[in-house]
Amino acid sequence: MTVPVAWYLVLAALLFAIGAFGALFRRNGITVFLSIELMLNAANLTLVAYSREIAELSARITGQMVVFFALAVAAAEAAVGLALFIAIFRQRETIDLNRLNLMRW
Amino acid sequence: MEIAVFILFALVAVISAIAVITHPNPVYSTLSLIVTLFATAVLFVLLGAPFLAALQILLYAGAILVLFLFVIMLLNLRRQRSTSPRGRGQVTVAALGAVLFFGTLAASLLATGRPEPGALAPVSLHQLSRALFSHYLLPFQIIGLLLLVAVIAATVLARRAPAPEEER
Numbered sequence: 526m527t528v529p530v531a532w533y534l535v536l537a538a539l540l541f542a543i544g545a546f547g548a549l550f551r552r553n554g555i556t557v558f559l560s561i562e563l564m565l566n567a568a569n570l571t572l573v574a575y576s577r578e579i580a581e582l583s584a585r586i587t588g589q590m591v592v593f594f595a596l597a598v599a600a601a602e603a604a605v606g607l608a609l610f611i612a613i614f615r616q617r618e619t620i621d622l623n624r625l626n627l628m629r630w
Numbered sequence: 631m632e633i634a635v636f637i638l639f640a641l642v643a644v645i646s647a648i649a650v651i652t653h654p655n656p657v658y659s660t661l662s663l664i665v666t667l668f669a670t671a672v673l674f675v676l677l678g679a680p681f682l683a684a685l686q687i688l689l690y691a692g693a694i695l696v697l698f699l700f701v702i703m704l705l706n707l708r709r710q711r712s713t714s715p716r717g718r719g720q721v722t723v724a725a726l727g728a729v730l731f732f733g734t735l736a737a738s739l740l741a742t743g744r745p746e747p748g749a750l751a752p753v754s755l756h757q758l759s760r761a762l763f764s765h766y767l768l769p770f771q772i773i774g775l776l777l778l779v780a781v782i783a784a785t786v787l788a789r790r791a792p793a794p795e796e797e798r
Contacts, residue, residue, distance in 0.1 A: 542732035547651030549724035601780035
């Protein structure tokens with residue numbers, strides 16, 4: 526008895542919503558970044574769940590390849606994002622997002 | 631059996647995801663995210679993608695989140711916790727937005743038409759690597775270039791300013 530794909534989709538939506546809540550709600554920049562990673566992970570789960578559903582082999586490989594490239598992009602994004610946090614912290618001595626309002630209109 | 635494993639690890643993923651966004655200490659948030667990623671890796675195995683599960687653990691939990699931990703320890707964030715007031719109604723608006731978002735997302739995902747599943751043999755590593763180095767060779771090279779650019783950018787950004795009058 527396999528798990529219906531709808532369960533995976535609902536779980537992914539729930540994880541994505543939790544991540545979205547964290548990104549809107551937290552003031553610590555690192556935690557907001559972690560919430561974004563959580564959302565990315567939920568999107569990957571959706572892709573893998575759909576890739577199981579498709580009977581055609583090449584389409585299933587495509588689904589897994591997209592997740593592979595998403596993981597690599599996530600690594601690049603994390604490296605640049607964390608370097609930005611270090612640079613901001615050097616300048617401002619804080620990464621509290623409410624205090625980083627230099628570009629606020 | 632499969633359903634039991636799914637429910638167990640789905641619960642682990644959701645609970646640790648909630649811990650990620652609620653814990654005041656970013657170190658514990660990062661460790662909770664590692665638990666979420668491990669649970670998701672188990673779900674990847676259930677979905678017939680063991681290669682992605684291994685990548686998830688090696689790359690995400692092993693490399694990216696260790697980088698997060700390093701940065702958190704480098705910045706030493708413990709002494710400045712909740713220094714600024716939360717915006718008025720921020721909790722309400724964020725919760726409302728997340729719940730609405732979940733509803734829309736779940737409804738649209740469930741309403742999407744799906745083809746009938748075929749024989750559910752997992753995609754073998756052989757097939758994946760053959761596709762990666764033939765059909766996806768150009769994206770693969772571009773990803774390598776992107777990672778190189780990201781490494782250079784991170785080094786430049788995180789470098790101390792070489793100005794003669796250093797402000798620290």
